[in-house]
Amino acid sequence: MKKLFLAIFTCVVCILWNSSCKHNPEDTVVPTPIDTTSSSVPCNPDTVYFSNEVLPLIVSSCAKSGCHDAISKAEGIILTDYANILRTGKIKAGNPSNSDFIEVIEESNAKDRMPPAPDAPLTATQIQLLRKWISQGAKNLNCNPNSNGCDTSKTISFKNDVQPIIDLHCKGCHSTYSPGAGIKLTTYAEINTLIVGGELIGVIDHERGFKAMPPAGNKLNDCLISKIKIWIRNGAQNN
Ligand code: HEC
Known part of the structure; x- marks a missing residue:
């Protein structure tokens, strides 16, 4: 009986000690x-x-x-x-x-x-x-x-529309030091290389045969995707 009491007592002390000291x-x-x-x-x-x-x-x-x-x-x-x-x-x-x-x-x-x-x-x-x-x-x-709806009526420009999207959502993983898949997305020229083969749209639209980007379920919203598509349809200018 004494032993049991001691065991319980030790246990309680243990729990109290742990919860106060551990950085939890x-x-x-x-x-x-x-x-x-x-x-x-x-x-x-x-x-x-x-x-x-x-x-x-x-x-x-x-x-x-x-x-x-x-x-x-x-x-x-x-x-x-x-x-x-x-x-x-x-x-x-x-x-x-x-x-x-x-x-x-x-x-x-x-x-x-x-x-x-x-x-x-x-x-x-x-x-x-x-x-x-x-x-x-x-x-x-x-x-x-x-x-008020996705405004795609104005000309979609690389500098004001597309680059800020890529800077926020892609650049961290696709920059100088840690280019995912060896792909850098820091300049117009680098981004442009993903257009001819349809990779840019393929990855952001989660098309079959492409890795979904950004990864981990963080898909761009529809408005951002439409803006990039319109920019490409209009010739993907460096404007
Ligand atoms: C969290 C880091 C991360 C973010 C954010 C990210 N990528 Fe990636 N990306 C990777 C990695 C890592 C790979 C290499 C493939 C893999 O391991 O899944 C890759 C691969 C790719 C590829 C090659 C895909 C293929 O099918 O081989 C493209 C194109 C690409 N990313 C474009 C983008 C674009 C565009 C964005 C932004 C909309 C983006 N990535 C955002 C990490 C990222």
Whole structure:
């Protein structure tokens, strides 16, 4: 009886000890996900929208193969979707300066920084966007930049329409240091090489025989895909 009591006592002490000392991701308050399926919300320029701006940046900068995609999960960390990003415990909603996520991105030692050298660091604008998203509560928001419909009536230009899409959704994985499949997508000339054989449309439209890009279910929305298609149909000019 005495032994049993001792065993239970030790166990309770163990549990208490463990839960107070372990750095446990569950300690972090995970904000309640807010509706992300509705795309009827028009975009407010003062709000950072996770699905539109933050996720594509994190996926192409961090969820590359060999890093934080669902297969490689470097250090057990997966950064392909909202739930997994928050589950790391490295984002303190409302407090970017206290978030390890920001700390590793801003780290000055290129070896310890994320993404690590030889990948380029995130730009000041990108870091500012992530800080603002965390300050605003690290919410799972989605807006519809085309709440009045997808406007394809204006000329689709490479510089103003197509390049920003590729920069946000593709460039992180297809840049100088870590070109997926050896394909770089940083300049007009590089992007243009994917047009003749139909690879660009094939991958973004998830056509059969092509790898789906961006990977991990992060398909571009229909409006972005239509804009790229119209630009190609009109001769894929460098305008
Ligand atoms: C998270 C990293 C990542 C992102 C984001 C990404 N790619 Fe890729 N891409 C890869 C990798 C890795 C490969 C090599 C194939 C593989 O292993 O799946 C690849 C392969 C490709 C290929 C060759 C496909 C084939 O069938 O061989 C094309 C074309 C391509 N990507 C275009 C794009 C475009 C366009 C975008 C943006 C809309 C994009 N990628 C976004 C990582 C990425």
